[in-house]
Amino acid sequence: MTTGGLNRLRSILPQLPPSEKKVAQFILEQPEKLLHATASEISQMAGSSSAAVIRLCKSMGVKGFQELKVRVAGDLVKVPETGYRDIESGETLAGITQKTLSNGIQSLTDTAELMDYGQMEAAVEALAGAKTVHCFGIGASSLIAMDAQQKLLRIHKNATAFTDTHLVASLIANAEADDVLLGISFSGETQEVARLLSLAQKRGVKTISLTKYGSSAAASLADINLFTSASSEAPLRSAATASRFAQLFVIDVLFMGVATKEFDQTVQYIDRSREAISFLKESK
Structure with a gap:
């Protein structure tokens, strides 16, 4: 079932120009009216123009008005989502556990709905053919970069994940x-990530961005764009919890995609890595 229309609208709403925002807000408030209306009828009900409806589809990354209708129709028949929930003062550990679980699942579900398989395939091809993959992020995103490096190294793919911006520039x-x-920034506006992507662009180095869904400085500078859900997390989002789950999820999909390109050889590399680690654990 094709879904994710409402999720995409919510994600890009703050970035839309006024004419498109009117249409997006109308669909979010009354999504059922979209299903049996034309682009012209929706524009009239939203107090906008038919051209704005078409531009909105482009901003969402869907092929056209019909795909938008199909995605929203899929959203309307889904089981209602819990949404992101914040902890409260004096929250029990059981409550924290359930809310963290719920937020993580919500983030993964939203991100899966946003996945562009064409861009993901392009990213897989780029990594599979790369001599070295330079993974970079600042703060919490640096942990995602290190996770990507660790996975790639296990399948005999040269990878770096330095946090020193000058060293990465070198x-x-x-x-x-x-x-x-591979430049990683949830906001897509981290200056260091954007500058390194710009440098790579000037040097003719292929670039991949991993950001929240929507337009951003990092996404505009990368050859290939991968996205996580841009849905707002709970205010007490310690260490960017839900967004971190989503970023790791995308890296996992990317890694599995690369691994399947040369499956038999990949299995051998992973087996060798496992054997080496087991050897280190053996008692003398």
């Missing part, structure tokens, strides 16, 4: 033609 300045830079 790596990009001397990168091979088939190297890849």
Whole structure:
């Protein structure tokens, strides 16, 4: 079932120009009216224009008005979502556990709905053919970069994940033609990530961004865009919990995609890695 129409609308709503925002808000408030209306009828009900409806579809990354209707129709028959829930003063550990679980599941579900398989396939191809993959992020996103590096190293793919911006800039300045830079920033506006993507672009290095859904500085500078859900987390989002789950989820999908390209060889690499770690654990 195709879904994710309402999720995409909520994600990009703050970034939309006024004419498109009117249409988006109308659909979010009365999604059922979209199903049996034309683009012209929706524009009239929203107090906007038919052109704004078409532009909105483009902003959402859908192929056209019909795909928007199909996605929203799928959303309307889904089991109602819990949404992101914040902890309260004096919250029990049982309550914290359930809310953290719920928020994590919500983030993964929203991100899966937003996944562009064309862009994901392009990213898989780029990583599979790369000599070295340079993974970079700041703060919590640096942990995602290190996770990506660890996974790639296990399947015999050269990868870096340094947090020193100057060092990464040096790596990009001397990168091979088939190297890849994976820039990770939830907001997409982290200055260091955007600057390194810009440098890589000037050097002719292929770039992949991993940001929240929607337009951003990082996404505009990358050759390939991967997205996580942009849905607002609970206010007490300690260490970016739900967004971190979503970023790790995308990295996992990306890694599995690369692994399946040369499956038999990948299995051998993983087995060797496992054997080496087991050897280190053996008692003398």
